Amino acid sequence: MTARVEIRGVSHRFGRFAALTDINLAIEAGRFTVLLGPSGCGKTTLLSILGGFLHPSEGRVLIGEQDVTDLAPAARATTTMFQDYALFPHMSLGANVAFGLRMRGWPRAQRESRARELLALVSLEGAFAKRPHELSGGQRQRVALARALAVEPDVLLLDEPLGALDLKLRRQMQDELKTIQKRVGTTFVHVTHDQEEAMAIADEIVVMNQGRIEDIGAPQRVYLRPGSLFAAGFMGEANLIPGRIAAAAAGTITLSTAFGSLALPTSTLGALAPTEGRKIKLCIRPEHLKPNRDNSELIGLGPARVVDDAFFGTHYRCHLTSEAQPEAPFVAYLPQTASLTVGDTVALCFDPAAAVILADTDK
């Protein structure tokens, strides 16, 4: 079962501390939405409010068309998967998964058979009689998922469930979560601070910072065309060139920067208003920097010296100091074939279509 989630004007304070400020969010039914942000950004608070474990200081929460703000967790059509799984250690896996059904008064035979179905869904068929302490972390998590799905919630809330797993297991679980979500069709709301994880599984990413929403969109959009400086920096590494809007004419924006005048297509503005004189930062992702101008589309940034490089398997991560802006070295991802050594000077360029102009909100 699945439902649409609407969060209207939700704010929440812990004493004097404002954990959330005026959150407005609509999540379509059946979507896999990820709340992404650093610790303290309010994502877990928002999840707790969705689950009914916190009552918001202001605002309403709607699931389906129903206002659930005042309903207890048991009464809502949500289930939460906790970070420490919270499997009942004194019960078998089957009893754990069947717990919610037992609370709903299902007879034993029916709830056991449903529990077995769900354990099979999470690839743990045959483990019905085992106890949680006999399982590994990844397996426990699957049981927690099965237990949460057993009661057919409209919305499944996941509180950083993959944090305790190692990389390989995490990747595997990300794939599995995605597959299962598609299969059952329930709306998933998943909290994490790992942007790679968010991009791997989300239909939609909600980037949060200090209690507010910074950006909302599909992973590609939020990564390639971030809506704010914070989102840009959080989604991945970014080179930020300060400057001002010099002119805005048909199809082209001209920026004045330390590298001179740069002419960029208007698509790089996004939703920003092209006010002349406005302070901006030009965001260029490391993979969009090139060491030479082998393409006339590229815009040059002048000479830059390679300061260090490190091999990351899929690419080289290099720091380059440019002559025009020596105090802020560039981070570039160069292909495996790039044969550069420390000390080399290159003609640094970037692909203008891939760059993004962002409002300069830094003080």
Next chain:
Amino acid sequence: MADLTPFEKHERRKAWAFVLPTIIWTLVFFVAPFALMLVISLWQRIGTQIVKTWNFDNYVNFFARAHVVEGLLNSLEITLIVTVISVMLAYPLAWIIAEKVPHRWQRLALILAILPFWTSYVVRSYAWLLVLAQNGVVNRTLMGLGVIDEPLALVATRSATVIGFVHFFVMLLTLTIYANLSQLSPNYRRAAADLGANPLQILIHVILPLTVPGIMVGAFLTFVLCIGDYITPQILGGNQELVLPQIIMLQIGRRADFPTASALSIILMLVVTAAYLLSARWLKLERA
């Protein structure tokens, strides 16, 4: 085992130097006296001498002397009653402090609940003597309220002993059960609530099973301390129904009959060991 390097040998000698004093101390002042007690229990006191008769008479006679067997039975009965009542009273108290009292006040609430722990044990039993005396608080209050006409003979009864014990062990059990309760991850309760359990169901299906270790540890401690206690029965219980520790002390005090006293003590120890073996299963705290 491979030969140790000189460094390792040196380290090992140091380690022995640390450990041996305590081991020797324990052997001299605990194991040896205990062994001596075992030996003496096989001898007998005849006249004013202790004769090395080397037989099990003391043990066999245990079953022959009705009042001694009764003493053991009294001990067991009282201990079991006390344990059950104390658990039943302490669990809700621990639960209320852990769940209902606001977090800021929990530590204070707990300290208050065990504060009388810190009166001297002898004094505490004496205080119950005061409360339960013929002209004491309880009788005066009941008569004043018109509930009874004549004062109840509360002291020098088994009930007085039980009350005195329960008073002490409720505090002990509240501690162990609270410790268990407060260690439980709050997510267990949240997950259960999330899945539709009401507070009563959460208590029955989740909290009670997970606090069994705390209960068992406390109950075992209660059993061991209660069955071996001399003070409370002596002050509150009177001379009609003696418990085993009182009988042992009689052998020592009045008659200096160490052989019999030793034999009875060994029997008491065996009872405690039996209790331990029976409850060992729960005392291995499973890490949830």
Next chain:
Amino acid sequence: MSRPALSTVASALYLAALYGFIFLPVAVLVLFSFQDGRFPIPPFEGPTLKWYAAVFADGKLVAALVNSLLVALISSAAACMLGFTAAYGLARHKLPAVELQRAIITAPLTVSYLIIGLGLLIAFNTLGMPRSLLTVGIGHAVINTPLCFAIIYSQLGAHQVNIERAARDLGANDWQVMTLVTAPMLAPAVLASYALSVTFSWDEFIIAFLLSRFDVTLPVEIWSLLRSGLNPKTNAVGSVVFLISIVVVLGLELAVFARTAKK
């Protein structure tokens, strides 16, 4: 929202009832220590401090109090030392038969004090050693050493091994590691076990009763007071002991535990 209110009311009532039960004897004890009359039973007449004066004027009581303190402080120090050295030796170095050694050291915890006292009484009798505060002290050290050992041993965790190794690596010798690194790290555990031992020794009756003769500890002296029946003087002594214990416990709570909680 009547359901939560009902359980809260019921909880409050239960709490009140049980606190009442728990404090009843202590309240009666303290109240009637101020009784201006011969018997510490209702009705309450007074208040007067004459019984407290009588306590401090009673040479035997004061001597017993001093004895209790001496025995508690000294025997606990011994128990702490024995417990600490054993715990350190067993936790830090791989000795053979660790389990057996641990079992021996902690064995006294499993035996009733009456039996330990009786065993020591027989032993001292056989050796011809007279009963005295020394024998009481030995008895108390026997019961408290396993406690100190268990508490300190549980604190000598694996993570501390690395800290000590780091100190050794940086050039500290054994004595320096012990005094500059290990002892400070273990200070809370050592303090806690010392405090606990003092508490147990201070209040302990049966071993003190069996193993003392002329010089007695406070619980034993109070016991003889009980022979004279219900007496406000006993109330006064009990209240004094209670007060001292509370002050010590609260002091410890503020000094040691509150500080560690803040970390």
